[in-house]
Amino acid sequence: MTDYLSTGTLPDDYRDLALTVRDFARQVVAPVAAKHDEEHSFPYEVVAGMAEMGLFGLPFPEEYGGMGGDYFALCLALEELGKIDQSVAITLEAGVSLGAMPIFRFGNDRQKQQWLPQLTSGRALAAFGLTEPGAGSDAGGTRTTAVLDGGDWIINGSKQFITNSGTDITRLVTVTAVTGQADGKKEISTILVPTDTPGFTAEPAYNKVGWNASDTHPLSFTDVRVPQENLLGERGRGYANFLRILDEGRIAIAALAVGAAQGCVEESVRYAKERAAFGQAIGRNQAIAFKIARMEARAHAARTAYYDAAALMLAGKPFKKQASIAKLIASEAAMDNARDATQIFGGYGFMNEYAVARHYRDSKILEIGEGTTEVQLMLIGRELGL
Numbered sequence: 354m355t356d357y358l359s360t361g362t363l364p365d366d367y368r369d370l371a372l373t374v375r376d377f378a379r380q381v382v383a384p385v386a387a388k389h390d391e392e393h394s395f396p397y398e399v400v401a402g403m404a405e406m407g408l409f410g411l412p413f414p415e416e417y418g419g420m421g422g423d424y425f426a427l428c429l430a431l432e433e434l435g436k437i438d439q440s441v442a443i444t445l446e447a448g449v450s451l452g453a454m455p456i457f458r459f460g461n462d463r464q465k466q467q468w469l470p471q472l473t474s475g476r477a478l479a480a481f482g483l484t485e486p487g488a489g490s491d492a493g494g495t496r497t498t499a500v501l502d503g504g505d506w507i508i509n510g511s512k513q514f515i516t517n518s519g520t521d522i523t524r525l526v527t528v529t530a531v532t533g534q535a536d537g538k539k540e541i542s543t544i545l546v547p548t549d550t551p552g553f554t555a556e557p558a559y560n561k562v563g564w565n566a567s568d569t570h571p572l573s574f575t576d577v578r579v580p581q582e583n584l585l586g587e588r589g590r591g592y593a594n595f596l597r598i599l600d601e602g603r604i605a606i607a608a609l610a611v612g613a614a615q616g617c618v619e620e621s622v623r624y625a626k627e628r629a630a631f632g633q634a635i636g637r638n639q640a641i642a643f644k645i646a647r648m649e650a651r652a653h654a655a656r657t658a659y660y661d662a663a664a665l666m667l668a669g670k671p672f673k674k675q676a677s678i679a680k681l682i683a684s685e686a687a688m689d690n691a692r693d694a695t696q697i698f699g700g701y702g703f704m705n706e707y708a709v710a711r712h713y714r715d716s717k718i719l720e721i722g723e724g725t726t727e728v729q730l731m732l733i734g735r736e737l738g739l
C-alpha cells in the first residue's frame with residue numbers, strides 16, 4: 354500500500370485484483386442479477402464463486418485463511434461488484450467488514466481460530482446485530498439484554514434489518530446487548546451467538562424496495578444461552594468497538610456506492626450512443642452529454658474521497674471524518690446518478706429488468722445504512738468541533 358493513493362496510479366496488484374473482479378462481475382454476476390432481484394432470492398452460486406476467488410478473505414492474514422490483502426483491496430472489489438449488482442456487493446461487504454472483521458479486530462485467539470477460517474473462506478457468513486426497533490441512528494438505545502447466569506449469558510431482545518442473518522450458510526450473529534450499568538450509563542457489550550442456539554430466530558425476510566437479492570431479517574432472542582467466553586472484546590466496550598467497525602465500514606460502503614455511480618455512467622454512455630431520437634443518437638444532445646459528464650464527475654470525486662479515507666486508515670492515521678465524507682458524497686453520487694441514468698433511459702429506465710432501474714431502487718439505502726446522511730453530517734460536524 355502506497356502512503357498516498359490516487360485514481361489512475363494503482364499499484365499492479367491492486368489493479369489486477371480490480372480487473373479480475375470486474376471480469377467476474379460481468380461474466381458471472383450480471384447474467385443472473387435481474388433474476389435474483391425479481392425472485393428476491395439469495396445468489397448462492399455467485400457467493401460460492403466469490404468464495405472460490407478468496408474475496409471473503411481479502412483483508413485477512415493467511416494464518417486465518419485470508420488472502421493477506423488489506424481493506425483497500427476489499428474496497429476495490431466492492432466497487433467492481435457495485436457497478437453490476439449492489440445486492441451481491443453488500444453481501445460481500447457485510448460478510449467481511451461487519452461479519453468477520455469484528456472477530457478479527459476484537460476476538461481472542463480461540464475465537465479467531467474457531468470462526469475466521471470458515472468466514473474468510475466464504476463457507477459461512479456472520480451477521481452484525483446492532484440495530485433494534487428503538488435503536489438505529491441512536492444505537493446506544495439498545496434494549497437487548499445479556500445477563501450472566503452460572504457461567505452463561507442469557508440474551509433476550511430483538512434486532513432488526515440485519516444483513517446476511519438468515520441464509521443457509523449463516524452461522525453466527527454478533528450482537529450488542531446491555532450487560533449492566535456503569536457510572537449511571539448502560540454498559541453495552543458484544544456477544545457471539547451461533548445461529549443454531551435455541552431461542553435464536555431469524556424471522557421472515559423483509560420485502561424491501563431494493564437490494565432484493567441481499568438477505569435481511571428481524572431477529573429475536575428468547576432466553577438464548579451462550580457460554581460466558583462468547584463475549585467479544587472487553588465487557589462494556591461493545592458499543593465503542595462497533596463504532597470503530599462502522600467507521601471502517603463507511604469506506605467500504607462508499608466504495609460500493611462509487612461502483613453504483615460508475616455503473617450508471619457506463620450504462621448511460623452506452624445507451625446514449627445507441628438510442629436515436631429526432632434522427633440522431635440522444636448523446637449528441639448537450640443536455641444528455643452534460644448530464645452524463647456530471648455523473649462521471651460525481652463518481653470520480655467520490656472515488657477520490659474513499660481512496661483518501663482508505664489511505665489514511667491503512668497508514669494508521671485518524672480517518673473518521675474522511676470516512677464519513679466519503680460515505681456521504683458517494684451515497685449521494687449513487688442516488689443522483691441512478692436518477693439521471695433512469696431519466697436517460699426514458700421508459701426503459703422504469704422497467705425492472707434494466708440495470709439502471711435496479712440501481713434506482715437499490716441506491717436509496719446507501720443514504721441510510723451504516724449511518725444515515727444526517728448521521729454522517731453530525732459526525733463531520735463533531736470532528737470540526739461543532
Ligand SMILES: Cc1cc2nc3c(=O)[nH]c(=O)nc-3n(C[C@H](O)[C@H](O)[C@H](O)COP(=O)(O)OP(=O)(O)OC[C@H]3O[C@@H](n4cnc5c(N)ncnc54)[C@H](O)[C@@H]3O)c2cc1C
Binds near residue numbers: 483724
Ligand atoms: C437493507 C438494510 C440493511 C441493514 N443492515 C444492517 C445490519 O446488517 N446490521 C445492523 O445493525 N443494522 C443494519 N441496518 C440498519 C441501518 O443501519 C439503520 O436503518 C440506520 O442506521 C438508520 O436507523 P433507523 O432505521 O432506526 O432510522 P432512525 O435512526 O430512526 O432515523 C430516522 C430518520 O431520522 C434521522 N435522524 C435521526 N437522528 C437524527 C438527528 N440527531 N439529527 C438529524 N436527523 C436524525 C435519520 O437520519 C433518519 O433520516 C440495515 C438497514 C437496512 C434498511
